[in-house]
Amino acid sequence: MQRGQEAQNDSGRIVLLPGDGIGPEVAAEAVQCLRLLSDAYDLGLVFEEHDFGGAAIDAHGVPLPETTLAACRGADAILLGAVGGPKWDDSAERPEAGLLKLRAALGLFANLRPARVMHGLEELSPLKSHIARGADILVVRELTGGLYFGEKVIRDDAASDLCHYSRTEIERIAHVAFCAARERRCRVTSVDKANVLATSKLWRKIVIEVSSAYPDVALDHLYVDAAAMALVTRPTQFDVILTENLFGDILSDEMSVIGGSIGLLGSSSTGDRGPALFEPIHGSAPDIAGLDRANPGGAIASAAMMLQSLGFAAQAEMLDRALERTIGEGCRTADLGGGIGCSAFGSRVREILRSDLVRHEASLQLIQMNRGCCG
Numbered sequence: 001m002q003r004g005q006e007a008q009n010d011s012g013r014i015v016l017l018p019g020d021g022i023g024p025e026v027a028a029e030a031v032q033c034l035r036l037l038s039d040a041y042d043l044g045l046v047f048e049e050h051d052f053g054g055a056a057i058d059a060h061g062v063p064l065p066e067t068t069l070a071a072c073r074g075a076d077a078i079l080l081g082a083v084g085g086p087k088w089d090d091s092a093e094r095p096e097a098g099l100l101k102l103r104a105a106l107g108l109f110a111n112l113r114p115a116r117v118m119h120g121l122e123e124l125s126p127l128k129s130h131i132a133r134g135a136d137i138l139v140v141r142e143l144t145g146g147l148y149f150g151e152k153v154i155r156d157d158a159a160s161d162l163c164h165y166s167r168t169e170i171e172r173i174a175h176v177a178f179c180a181a182r183e184r185r186c187r188v189t190s191v192d193k194a195n196v197l198a199t200s201k202l203w204r205k206i207v208i209e210v211s212s213a214y215p216d217v218a219l220d221h222l223y224v225d226a227a228a229m230a231l232v233t234r235p236t237q238f239d240v241i242l243t244e245n246l247f248g249d250i251l252s253d254e255m256s257v258i259g260g261s262i263g264l265l266g267s268s269s270t271g272d273r274g275p276a277l278f279e280p281i282h283g284s285a286p287d288i289a290g291l292d293r294a295n296p297g298g299a300i301a302s303a304a305m306m307l308q309s310l311g312f313a314a315q316a317e318m319l320d321r322a323l324e325r326t327i328g329e330g331c332r333t334a335d336l337g338g339g340i341g342c343s344a345f346g347s348r349v350r351e352i353l354r355s356d357l358v359r360h361e362a363s364l365q366l367i368q369m370n371r372g373c374c375g
């Protein structure tokens with residue numbers, strides 16, 4: 001669709017949850033990219049901002065106010081910055097509890113965290129470049145079960161967290177991983193601790209059962225300790241990593257640095273029903289909050305994943321390419337050893353998008369002229 005036309009679509013009601021720390025900084029850059037693409041292609045995206053996390057504790061006394069939850073339920077997609085920070089570390093309400101409550105309330109059991117070493121950027125990896133080169137991994141993390149959501153007991157002298165997984169919970173996330181692998185390199189590595197944990201024994205048994213429906217996808221298993229090592233010794237041998245909630249949290253942070261920085265990774269969280277949530281995998285980074293030093297790459301990558309899920313695949317690809325080109329041309333935030341600020345990085349991504357739009361329009365005009373010439 002051409003620039004300047006009236007918005008025709010109403011499929012893009014985006015609830016924006018900037019959150020805390022660097023959350024609002026990185027989310028703002030992603031939203032500006034989305035607005036630019038929405039205006040240019042008449043995507044009809046409309047944004048509605050709501051309090052969430054620590055900001056919501058300050059304003060409403062709870063991290064997930066009813067109004068925020070209701071808005072999320074009614075949205076087509078949710079874009080989140082990050083939550084948390086030392087300000088709320090000792091408060092009765094924790095920002096992170098709001099995030100867990102939101103994931104549970106929306107049934108967002110499948111968390112997809114893609115990471116790759118961008119072509120030509122191997123030198124950003126802390127790994128030796130020949131080890132990192134070509135790494136391209138998707139972590140499929142179960143997001144609404146396990147230790148995070150089991151019964152918790154805290155007494156003065158002891159505490160416990162129950163780890164629970166049901167057959168249904170394992171089956172549905174395994175299907176997500178096998179389906180995702182079919183779109184990639186047809187390999188799933190299931191990560192568990194089946195040599196010790198009951199939940200992992202069940203996990204492995206059910207993953208093997210589910211795998212029989214995907215004979216074209218190779219399956220192997222790793223214990224989580226060995227997986228943590230293999231991620232840094234042979235990252236290119238992974239395609240899809242399927243794992244439970246806590247292991248996925250830890251391994252995805254580890255995986256993120258293979259490509260240079262945690263600041264670069266986006267994610268999607270989806271369920272069977274309702275809107276999906278998109279967020280960078282990093283936290284609120286209190287050490288750099290308010291300093292314009294955050295890398296907005298993960299938030300922008302999340303915005304691209306959101307566009308894809310809303311059916312705007314071409315625009316998602318444009319945004320991904322603009323992000324990759326921004327980094328490729330040496331525009332680097334401090335986490336990548338550069339001196340570019342968060343907002344300048346975002347501006348550069350948008351400059352590249354604008355020049356792509358101009359090129360796109362020029363080639364459309366050329367096609368129309370040629371059609372005119374040829375009758």
Ligand SMILES: NC(=O)c1ccc[n+]([C@@H]2O[C@H](COP(=O)([O-])OP(=O)(O)OC[C@H]3O[C@@H](n4cnc5c(N)ncnc54)[C@H](O)[C@@H]3O)[C@@H](O)[C@H]2O)c1
Pocket residue numbers: 022026081082083084085086096099262263264279280281282283284285286287288293294295296298335
């Ligand atoms: N999804 C979320 O909202 C989320 C995720 C993780 C942590 N948290 C919360 O965030 C708070 C801080 O947690 P943490 O310090 O353990 O983890 P963190 O991810 O916030 O920060 C870890 C390190 O990575 C750096 N970093 C993170 N994101 C960056 C970015 N975009 N650009 C440049 N550098 C970046 C930080 O400066 C810090 O040195 C805690 O309250 C935690 O619970 C929230």
Ligand SMILES: CC(C)[C@H](C(=O)O)[C@@H](O)C(=O)O
Pocket residue numbers: 084096099100249281
């Ligand atoms: C903030 C915290 C609850 C969250 C998690 O552990 O899931 C975060 O670390 C993440 O990776 O999204």
Ligand SMILES: [Mg+2]
Pocket residue numbers: 249250253281
């Ligand atoms: Mg985490």
